[in-house]
Amino acid sequence: MQSFNPPKRTLMGPGPSDVSTRVLEAMARPTIGHLDPAFQTLMDEIKELLRYAFKTENKLTFPVSAPGSAGMETCFANLVEHGDKVIVCVNGVFGTRMVENVTRCGGEAVVINDDWGTPVSLDKVDAALKANPDTKIVAFVAAETSTGVASDTKALCKLAHEYDCITIVDAVTSLGGSELDVDGWNIDAIYSGSQKCLSCPPGLSPVSFNERAIEKIKNRDKPVQSWFMDLNLVMGYWDGTGGRSYHHTAPVNAMYALHESLLILKEEGLENSWKRHTDMSAKLRQGFADMGIKYLVDEKYALPQLNTIIIPDHITDEAAIRTKLLNDHNLEIGAGLGALSGKVWRVGLMGHSACQANIDKCLTAFKAVMN
Numbered sequence: 001m002q003s004f005n006p007p008k009r010t011l012m013g014p015g016p017s018d019v020s021t022r023v024l025e026a027m028a029r030p031t032i033g034h035l036d037p038a039f040q041t042l043m044d045e046i047k048e049l050l051r052y053a054f055k056t057e058n059k060l061t062f063p064v065s066a067p068g069s070a071g072m073e074t075c076f077a078n079l080v081e082h083g084d085k086v087i088v089c090v091n092g093v094f095g096t097r098m099v100e101n102v103t104r105c106g107g108e109a110v111v112i113n114d115d116w117g118t119p120v121s122l123d124k125v126d127a128a129l130k131a132n133p134d135t136k137i138v139a140f141v142a143a144e145t146s147t148g149v150a151s152d153t154k155a156l157c158k159l160a161h162e163y164d165c166i167t168i169v170d171a172v173t174s175l176g177g178s179e180l181d182v183d184g185w186n187i188d189a190i191y192s193g194s195q196k197c198l199s200c201p202p203g204l205s206p207v208s209f210n211e212r213a214i215e216k217i218k219n220r221d222k223p224v225q226s227w228f229m230d231l232n233l234v235m236g237y238w239d240g241t242g243g244r245s246y247h248h249t250a251p252v253n254a255m256y257a258l259h260e261s262l263l264i265l266k267e268e269g270l271e272n273s274w275k276r277h278t279d280m281s282a283k284l285r286q287g288f289a290d291m292g293i294k295y296l297v298d299e300k301y302a303l304p305q306l307n308t309i310i311i312p313d314h315i316t317d318e319a320a321i322r323t324k325l326l327n328d329h330n331l332e333i334g335a336g337l338g339a340l341s342g343k344v345w346r347v348g349l350m351g352h353s354a355c356q357a358n359i360d361k362c363l364t365a366f367k368a369v370m371n
């Protein structure tokens with residue numbers, strides 16, 4: 001056996017996205033202690049940079065030491081109490097996972113289904129809130145990576161607050177890639193991931209909670225069932241006030257990478273990054289259109305960072321095409337998930353991957369393998 005040397009891929013799937021050498025170099029710097037004062041300075045900067053990326057002043061903003069799914073669990077485990085009624089909007093795979101989270105936390109999920117490939121329907125949420133006045137929480141996915149659909153986060157939060165509900169928003173694919181304004185849109189609890197539009201290696205999940213969410217967590221009857229995710233305990237480590245105490249050993253080098261990727265985002269400018277994703281997506285769309293390839297999602301709701309294309313009828317073995325893209329062109333794209341398995345491909349333009357060179361490479365590779 002020898003040291004592992006990964007093949008050089010171009011990552012245009014639903015994440016992870018291409019990681020720049022700058023971020024990889026940051027990650028390779030010497031490991032220091034997770035309670036070292038120098039590391040605590042880094043933690044403070046990460047929190048500040050995350051507040052910039054999320055557009056929030058929330059004090060409780062930090063990366064959970066685990067992938068996006070753990071950020072999801074952190075939100076549900078802390079906010080859903082036994083017997084809480086939670087409206088969960090399902091328009092793709094990640095919404096179904098939210099339902100699972102609610103149920104496992106002892107909550108009662110009121111599920112609102114929308115067709116996969118369409119956004120969450122405000123009218124249906126409104127009707128459900130009217131029919132269930134005892135609802136405590138409304139949860140939805142801002143950017144459904146399984147379909148490539150953006151829902152109207154701002155409007156959904158406004159609606160939920162009219163019924164005095166707390167909102168939990170999945171922004172794993174949104175952060176850095178498309179418009180997101182935690183404070184401006186009044187999002188109460190939100191989670192994201194490092195490996196999508198932040199172009200950082202996988203394994204960290206930025207989260208943020210506002211005062212309204214914290215209030216609910218503080219007033220819980222019973223402690224959070226998950227010891228690891230209990231925010232009251234995690235905060236002893238991530239909150240600088242009163243000295244930091246050991247909770248778990250933070251993945252130190254992964255934090256170097258996150259810090260660097262957030263710095264890159266700040267240097268580019270958040271709005272510039274959103275615009276780059278939009279511009280690149282338009283170019284990719286044009287390229288696919290020229291090849292006669294159609295999109296699953298109406299352009300109005302389509303995410304720039306995740307382009308879901310319909311597999312043309314004449315392709316009988318879609319997996320073979322993806323294998324060819326990987327083996328002959330070192331290009332990774334995503335397969336369809338769940339109900340869309342075998343029907344679509346998902347082409348990501350996330351973070352560092354949203355560039356002209358990748359688009360050219362992708363279109364050239366598709367032309368070659370489809371012939």
Ligand SMILES: *Cc1c(COP(=O)(O)O)cnc(C)c1O
Nearest residue numbers: 067068069094143145172173193
């Ligand atoms: C990727 C993703 C997740 C899960 O993140 P992991 O890092 O894979 O655990 C959750 N929600 C959405 C919308 C995602 O795209």
